[in-house]
Amino acid sequence: MTGPLLTTKMFVPRPKAGTLVRARVSDLLDQGVSTKLTLVAAQAGFGKTTALANWVHQRCAPGLVAWLSLDSGDTDPATFWTYVVTALSATNPDIGSGVLPLLEGAGRPTPAMLTELLNRLAELEHDVVLVLDDYHLADGPDIAEAVTFLLTHLPPQAHLVLSTRTDPSLPLSRLRARGELVEIRAADLRFTNAEATSYLHGAGVDLDPPEAAILESRTEGWAAALQLAVLSLQDRTDVADFLADFAGDDRFIVDYLVEEVLSRQPRDVREFLLRTSILERLTGPLCDAVTGHTGGGDTLQQLERENLFVIPLDARRQWYRYHHLFADVLRAHAATDPAGTPLATLHLRASAWYDADERPVPAVRHALSAGDPARAAALMETAMPRLLRDRQEATIVRWVDAVPADVVSSRPALAMGFIAGLMAHNDVSSVPARLDELDALLARLAAARAAEPVVLVEDPTEVPRLPGKVQLYRAAYALVTEDLDGTQRHVALATAAAAPDDHPTRAGAWGLSGLAHWRLGDIEATHQCYSRCVEELLQAGHLSDVLGCTTTLADIRITQGRLSDATRTLQRTLALTTTTTTTTTTEAVPRGTADMHAGLAGVALERGQLDDAESHLRRAQELGEAAGMPQHASQVRVTMALARAARGDVNEALTLLEEAERLYVPDFKPDVRPVHATRARLLIGQGRLDEARAWAATHQLRPDDELTYVREHEHITLATLLLAESRGGQAQHLDELRPFLARLHAASDAGGRHGTLVEIAVLEACAALAAGDHQEAGDHLRLALRLSGPERFTRPFTDHAGDLPRLVQLLTPEEQQSAWVGTLLAACTPEVPPTAQARVRPPRQDLVDPLSQRELEVLRLLATDLSGPELARHLVVSLNTVRTHTRNVYGKLGVSGRRAAVSRARELNLLSRQDE
Template sequence: MTELEGDGPPSTGPVADPQGDPFLHTRFAVPARPVTFLRRERLTRHLDEALRTPLTMVNGAAGAGKTLLVADWAQTRDGPVVAWLTTDAAGQGPGMFWAYLLRALSASGIALPEDIGFPADASRVPPTLPARLAAGLSAREQPVVVVLDEYDRVAAPEIAEQLEFVLRHAGRGLRLVLVTRTEPLLPLHRYRAAGELTEIRGAELAFAPGEAAELLELHGLRLPPAAVRALLERTRGWAAGLRLCALAARQSPDPERYLEEFEVDHSTIADYLLAEVLRRQDDETQDLLLRVSLLDRFRPELADVLTRRSDAGAILARLSRGNAFVEHLGHGQYRLHPLFREILRAHLRMQRPGLEPELHRRAAEWLRRSGSLAEALGHGAAAGDWEFTTGALVDDLAIGQFFTGPRSGAVTELFSRMGQDTTGPAAQLVRAARELSRNGDGGGRAHLHRAERRLADYDGMVDGAADRAAVGLSRALLEALAARLAGSPGRAENAARAAGELREAVPDQLLDRHPELTALLLDHLGSARLWAGRFEAAREALSAVAGSEAGATTALPREDSLGRLALIDYLDGWLGRAERTARTALAETERFGLPRPSGSGVERLVLAAVAVERDELEQAQALLDASAEAHPAMRDPVLEAGRALVTARLHLARGDPRAALAAVEPQVPADVASPWVQGQVALVAATAHLSEGRTEAAAALLRRVPDDQAACAVGAARVQLAVGRPAEAVRLLDRARPEGSCGPAVTVRAALVRAQAAHQRGDAAASHRLVARALLEARRERLRRPFHEAGPWIRPLLDTASLRGLTSGWLVPGAAPPDGGPARHAHRPPPVVEELSGRERDVLRRLALMMSTEEIAADLYVSVNTVKTHLKSVYRKLSVSRRNEAVRRARELGLL
């Protein structure tokens, strides 16, 4: 039995949707049928076809009876499990849609695979989710019937593409029923041509004369056939129109005449709802309905706050039972029929102008007290009360939502409407956060200074220490970010110390509710320490973030911290570890489906740097280009300097020293210079000068290289050797002793410097031994650049019989076999007629390393199908049919 088989209890899973709100379980419930519901057997029999075709579409106008038809069918037939989901137009992005659909499957008793993933952002979905869901469904013995009610609310094309993918690949394991007002964005023509689509459209949904007469009788109306036909002519069999007419007509002393005069255009229905629903209620009920029309959904307690009475519970229960366009959602929540709500809001503005802001303000205050911060902020903004709204955000320690989490875009958009007349400290902090999240440092620092000037007055106005601490913590977070962006490690340390002192005054549950604040603060501190060259202190702060509990709200600082930990590993020469950590960083936000740019891009920068070291220059360029996509609040000097250095090294690898010099010539703006950046820039520039014969310029740059960093010392030793100072080069290595602290990217270069120095003094045995040691270390990490940079002296050594085996297959093309026998060139086949492309060579190199198709795809950041396409082209061009033949032929031709 597969993980999706069985109709047992629902699997455990997230209890909140991607926006952090509890799941609305009423969206998974099959709607109840009213006592006046008329079952129409002709439609039910047609709907039975849904069990035999993958896709069923019930398509008709609003009020055509679609939902009740499918609900009645789902509740009365025997057969497979039915999972029901009523879609929602509000925030209906891919992430929200799939989160609710997974929850609907779970609620119907379908156990989901543990690795399926869960969307954490309303606008995105993890890319592996549709494939894993389809695979699980395809293995079921009995299909699952999934009903998507009100599917016309789903407007995102990517949702339709993902849904069609699941439907196509789930096979017999899924039967999809769409209840919709519009044509869905699916390839319906293909399903029609294959006979795999069941359709019930508006014409078929329309009531026939006999059905209309039965429906009217259920409402207590017995009309002559001519009157029924006349009503059908005017309503065209529209179910809601018939019901509205019946409801109105049964209150009239002359129903037949009333129906003759009744019109069903929009304004008439609006007049009807006001006259026959609203005005038939008592004054208290009318007042309540008008006031709650400002709310999407609400509890009786909130309705009482808006009316300043205590009778909302009884009134709402009565209205719901009486089908008076008030729907009980369960769990104590209600909502108005959307059309009724719209009409009531317009009526409220006309009848009671000026009341709306006050109602929004009351709703905002109640929602804040009840813990519904997001809704409270929305109503505070609608009221135009920005002092309250900014204060609520800051006091709740939610300032980090500007930068990370699924609500970051919504929060930024909400406060973009705030005018300049709000001048309190909370407002200035919010403005600073908004500027920092959108434009990096920009005007954020100016708003921080304004907030500081107002904090003293604020302290005098606020009684609670927790509120004062919340303001201080929010300020410390923004100050740490501004310091990071400015390259000011001292300011970042001061902000972190201030935050540590303030944490004691904040309730633990408030800090637990917003883990992103601590994660962001430590991430900013760690990056500032990294800029200062304090690698171990930076690693401590960044590791605390990377090791924190994963979640959507902390995904960005976790990704960024992992990327910077990878950068430290790279700078210390540990390429393999840097690559693994960088890939973990990439997966961090992808697992939650967060939007891009979702991080600093430093992890792609590290992967580009690793690719340069492996001489995979096309891949390095692609990764370098991708690293430019970065969150504005993460574009700090570490990132900018790193991009300049990797760009310069890529130019050097391509033999363009002038471009390399141009890449590192502009200084990265920062309050404090970074010692390691200065040293790395000097070494890159020195290498560029040496390649063009300017030895004096190269030697002069060594004064900028710090002597307390092993990696820089090794680079300086290489330059000393190149300018003719081998003894000084060896002394530098002896003092730095990189072998005890650095990885192969540093120690291999150190060994090669010693080998070249030995070669120059005529010690062939020592030179040979050191080159062999360097090859052994480099081979594990496919580290090619140091040997390409070493110069012509090393080539004869690499071609010796004893070293040829260490280079075979990864460094030197056409090398002899490891046993020292002759290279197989005597009967070399003719060269390929069609040259291999750069990407085909990339695939071929990885093929030679015995990497699987999946591993090659992951390494090149392409799909498995793309790799297979390249392999087919390689086989054709090399005139082979298998992998081992392709590798052997490529070696014979000197392509590897």
């Protein structure tokens, strides 16, 4: 997010002296702690915030409540979640240290960020309550989707409380049906007769029973109306007349009472209230700037002492806000006050103060409210680079329609920023027209015609860079619309127009060119473009982007069968990170470092080096998902899954792939190895062919499809399925399989994808063997051996370990004796020493549902001092997978916690001394 966090939004409001303690409402809030969600929903003035604050201070243990007061500036997902995570960090700093880095550079919450947040909450050894006050001010589709995900997976020790004027866009019916929701509505918040009488008495207003009954009846237990009535009744002698005039609906009551309160204030206080009503949050210096007077801080404290609907937001009484209902009416009075300062003037003063305080978003908001789009545009333009860097495109998109077109047309840098925000937000419909307008403006600027309107640019050094950026975004638009020729054409224009030192534009152009080549399957050209992109990024000092591109460079080399080059690429870039830091904390490690280790693990798996692969995966886990790019959370689970499958634990691998598919974050890069296809391969290996057939049907895969590089991985998976079906007695599949493989062979060979070609050649050998064509089977095997040997490419052979011994028999005796063939045969027939078999012999279990071997392993580790993340690293799985095993262990042992599980295991003799 842009600008510092306003810490006062995360302070629990302190109850005012004399506030009525309403045990009835607090009891309802207590009930909510046993559920996922407590919804406190009522219109303004019903005392939602007061009831929650009283409950927190009176009934909640210190340090276990995270409070966040939301406002209209929190609709941006990045801002919202930064505040939420920071608020939760007050209950445990580990939450922020693990999750906040995942928000850096993300325009919206990623599945990885939300998963990490849930994981951190699940690790807490105490309950935590997150209170989101005034949630309706931030509610929107993006935030609702993420909050729904959070609620769905919320661990038992975490509870969410929402205070809102309107029902949120959340699955309330589902939560209600599952007993996971406690609702506190207006009827629950209304003051009863007894509470109203107690409140009036505590405020020094003692009415006769008939008068108190009239007041309670007219206000219908509405807290705001009662409070205003108290202010109006103080020192009044004509109580009967006042009550006689006090009638009407809610809005009339508030208007009437506020007018009564205002008319009884000294002129300077009344003026202060009206002028500062435009502010969402109040602090002394800001109020001084808006009112044009001094002493704003003292006035706020005085208003608080007099109970004039001023709510303190911090313990030091530095920041406040007005009660929302009170503020609404104040603003209405300020707008119609003939003697008051014009609202536009007040907003401009507020805008200037926020600008000086380096808070561009509220500065822009007040400039727009002042009706000064020119000032707002200038502020936007200044803030735009930082917003784009922090991936707050949603804020930019909200601004796009707020500035008149004629203002934008005179500000080329602002227009460029709007285009960048729209593209990054995938809102591309208006981009071509905006680019045309910007081109025309730049042409007029280049011609320097005196008759043209003045062109305004806040940073003059940005002007020479704009022509290159225009072409860059034309290239990006062409790529989005699958116009690959157009992409390359505009890339050439962008690089020609970009200044030699405009490294970000040049890097972007090379990256887009590489993506266009990638979609066409020309991976060598992709590698060349990405290499140029990396050179420019290094010049620009964008190390994390370099790490992100390196993942692509390594993947291409693996596809080409050049495993040594892939390793060198990853290691060389990994070495760059050591010049930045020598620590292992995620705060200091450049983002993308974990991806280098995941990439090295992938290379090791291709070579059958499982120990090396697991070592790199553990290092990636130690660094944490915050040290990875947005795709890391998904990709590292895919690599873990392949490692577990190589160890023979296919069920755990499938669980990891389910997580990976859920965490996948699409981006500009083509998804050439979709998780669902990798999952289908494991299903085929397990003989679950019906599920694999369903996969093929779902993704509309057929042997006669037109072949493209983007779907090559899926088509090879389909070929693997057809081969498995032919072994199951469906020989007809061989007739369509072999020509299908021949087409795949030709396509991968033409594209220089020799790593893929090894895989296809092994499949061709297996298919020919199944058809009894031994000569062709041997020829295909020889090709696979020749291509794989220099780089020790093992995985394509171990994927078909059952066929390899028979295939080897088709070779000449001399070929059979080669060292590489021997290595492959050993890899396909691993030996387990007898002593090892004895060690893993399962103990006798007196359980109705015995623990699996993996669950026994988890149980033994639970008896150690290893934490949850350490257990995951030891087992080379995700933390979610560990939790799944742990829940299963608890369920089978009939316990609810780690200590109880270990104790029960001892009773059943499931643990040895060595285990503990």
